[in-house]
Amino acid sequence: MVRKLLRIGAILTVVVALLVGAAAGVLWVLGPPTHEGYDPGDFEVVGEGDPIVGRRLVELMCVRCHFDPESDALAGRSLGREYNALGRPHASNITRDEIRGIGEWTDAELAMLFRSGVHPRRKELLPPYMPSLPNVSDVDLAHIVAFLRSDHGWVAPHRKADPPSALKYSAVLSAWFEWQPGRDHSVPVLRPDEAEPIALGAYLANDLLQCHGCHSAALDEVDWLVPADTKGFYEGGAVLVDLAQHKVVAPGLTQRAEGGLAGWSYEEFRRALVDGAGKDGAVLRWPMPRYRGLSEGELSALYAYFKTLPAAAEAPARKAPYKVVPQIVDPGRHEFERLGCPSCHDPDAKDYRSLEGITETYPDDASLAAYISDPRSVDANAWMPAYDNLVDEAQMKALLEYVRRRVERGPYAPPPKE
Numbered sequence: 084m085v086r087k088l089l090r091i092g093a094i095l096t097v098v099v100a101l102l103v104g105a106a107a108g109v110l111w112v113l114g115p116p117t118h119e120g121y122d123p124g125d126f127e128v129v130g131e132g133d134p135i136v137g138r139r140l141v142e143l144m145c146v147r148c149h150f151d152p153e154s155d156a157l158a159g160r161s162l163g164r165e166y167n168a169l170g171r172p173h174a175s176n177i178t179r180d181e182i183r184g185i186g187e188w189t190d191a192e193l194a195m196l197f198r199s200g201v202h203p204r205r206k207e208l209l210p211p212y213m214p215s216l217p218n219v220s221d222v223d224l225a226h227i228v229a230f231l232r233s234d235h236g237w238v239a240p241h242r243k244a245d246p247p248s249a250l251k252y253s254a255v256l257s258a259w260f261e262w263q264p265g266r267d268h269s270v271p272v273l274r275p276d277e278a279e280p281i282a283l284g285a286y287l288a289n290d291l292l293q294c295h296g297c298h299s300a301a302l303d304e305v306d307w308l309v310p311a312d313t314k315g316f317y318e319g320g321a322v323l324v325d326l327a328q329h330k331v332v333a334p335g336l337t338q339r340a341e342g343g344l345a346g347w348s349y350e351e352f353r354r355a356l357v358d359g360a361g362k363d364g365a366v367l368r369w370p371m372p373r374y375r376g377l378s379e380g381e382l383s384a385l386y387a388y389f390k391t392l393p394a395a396a397e398a399p400a401r402k403a404p405y406k407v408v409p410q411i412v413d414p415g416r417h418e419f420e421r422l423g424c425p426s427c428h429d430p431d432a433k434d435y436r437s438l439e440g441i442t443e444t445y446p447d448d449a450s451l452a453a454y455i456s457d458p459r460s461v462d463a464n465a466w467m468p469a470y471d472n473l474v475d476e477a478q479m480k481a482l483l484e485y486v487r488r489r490v491e492r493g494p495y496a497p498p499p500k501e
C-alpha cells in the first residue's frame with residue numbers, strides 16, 4: 084500500500100515537473116506576449132509641437148541611449164551591460180531613415196509607443212530599458228515628435244540596422260506576469276505651470292525626465308505609470324554601468340543627510356544638474372546626465388519637489404567606479420580621472436573612445452582645449468558634455484598633456500620629468 088502510494092507520488096511529481104518544464108519551454112519559444120488590444124488608432128499627438136523645444140527634451144531624455152557617436156546621430160547603440168538584469172538591449176535607430184529608422188512611423192504610432200510602452204508594430208510591451216512616458220503632457224509629447232520629424236543632424240536618415248535586443252528568461256516571465264502597459268487611450272495630460280513649483284517639479288522629475296528610473300533601488304523595478312510605486316523610490320542603490328563598463332551606484336535623492344539631498348542649497352543642486360559637480364565639488368560621472376537645457380524656473384521647481392521627499396531609512400554605500408591617481412603622482416592623469424573621462428573613453432576600444440584620432444583632428448592645444456571646454460561649439464552634433472565650468476587653466480594644461488601622452492604612449496605611461 085505504502086509502496087503504491089509512493090509510486091503514484093513519484094509519477095505525479097514527474098508529471099508536474101514535465102508540465103512546468105513544458106510551460107516554461109513554451110514561454111521561452113513564444114517570447115514576450117503581444118498586446119493586440121492596443122491600436123495606434125486610439126492614440127494621437129495633440130497640437131503642433133516646436134522642434135526647438137523638442138530638441139531640448141530629446142537631449143535631456145533620449146540622447147544618452149540612442150546616440151551613436153560613429154554617425155553623430157540617433158542611429159542607436161548597444162547598451163552593453165547597463166541593463167544586465169533584463170538582458171542585452173540595443174537602443175534602436177530612431178533617425179528619419181524609412182527602412183532602418185522611424186521615418187515611416189505615423190504620429191499616432193509614436194504616441195502609442197510613448198504613452199503605452201507597446202511597440203506599435205510588434206505589439207510587444209518594450210521592457211523598462213526603453214522608458215515609456217505614460218504621463219508626459221500633450222504639449223511635451225508634441226514637441227518631442229516635432230523634433231523627431233525635423234531636419235536636425237541628430238535625426239538625419241542613417242541606414243544602420245539594429246541588432247535585436249536579447250531578453251533574459253526572467254524578463255520574459257516578467258513580461259507575461261508582471262509588466263503592464265501604460266495608458267491605453269489618449270486622455271488630456273496638462274503640464275503644471277511655474278505657479279505650482281512642487282507639482283511642476285514632480286512632473287519634471289517623475290513623468291518627464293524620470294530621475295526615479297536611475298535613482299531608485301533597481302533599474303528593472305521601475306514603475307513609469309505610478310512612479311511612487313517604484314521599489315525604493317529615490318532611495319538610491321541601482322547599479323548602473325558607464326560606457327567603459329565600470330559599475331556606478333546611483334545615490335539617493337531623499338532628504339537624508341548621508342546619501343541624500345538634506346542640507347543641499349539650491350546653488351549646489353543647480354550645479355549638480357547643470358555643470359555636473361556634486362556638493363563636495365567631485366565631478367558626477369556618466370550616466371548622470373547634464374541638464375543644461377532646463378530653465379531656472381524648472382530647476383527651482385525640481386529643487387522644491389525634492390525638498391518634500393522624506394528621508395530614506397537607509398542609503399546604499401557609495402563606491403567610486405575607478406581610482407583617481409593622486410595629483411602629485413601624475414597631475415594630467417589625475418585630471419582625466421577626476422573629471423570622469425574614463426566613464427566614456429576606454430583605451431581598449433577601437434572607436435572615438437580611444438581618442439586616437441585627436442592628433443590629426445586637433446593638432447594644437449588651443450583647438451583641443453576648445454573642444455573639451457565645449458564640444459558643441461566645435462561640432463554642432465557632438466554629444467560629449469562640456470567641461471568649461473569644471474577645469475581652470477592649469478588643470479586644462481595638465482589634462483591636454485595627458486590626453487596626448489595617452490594616445491602616443493598608452494594610459495599608464497609616466498608623466499614627463501620636470
Ligand code: HEC
Binds near residue numbers: 149174176196
Ligand atoms: C535607457 C535607455 C533609453 C532611453 C533613455 C530611451 N530609449 Fe528609446 N529605446 C531603448 C531601447 C533599448 C529600445 C529598443 C527596444 C527593443 O526593441 O527591444 C528603444 C526603442 C525605441 C523606439 C522604437 C524604435 C523601433 O524602430 O522599434 C523609439 C521610437 C524610441 N526608442 C524613442 C525614444 C525616445 C524619443 C526617447 C526619449 C524620449 C527614448 N527612446 C529614450 C532605450 C532607450
Ligand code: HEC
Binds near residue numbers: 332355
Ligand atoms: C541615467 C541615470 C540617471 C538619471 C536619469 C539621473 N541621474 Fe542623477 N545620478 C546618476 C548617477 C549614476 C549619479 C552618481 C554619479 C557619481 O557617483 O559620480 C548621480 C548623481 C546625482 C546627484 C548627486 C548626488 C550626490 O549625492 O552627490 C544629484 C543631485 C542627481 N544625480 C540628481 C538627479 C536629478 C534631479 C535627476 C533628474 C532630473 C537625475 N539625477 C537623473 C544617474 C542618473
Ligand code: HEC
Binds near residue numbers: 465468482
Ligand atoms: C558622457 C560620455 C563622455 C565623457 C564623460 C567624456 N567624453 Fe569625450 N567624447 C564622447 C563622445 C560621444 C565623443 C565623440 C564625439 C561626440 O559625438 O560627442 C567624444 C569625443 C572626444 C574627443 C574628440 C575625439 C575625436 O577623435 O575627435 C576628445 C578630445 C574627448 N572626447 C576628450 C574627453 C575628455 C578629456 C574628457 C574628460 C574631461 C571626456 N572626453 C569626457 C563622450 C564623452
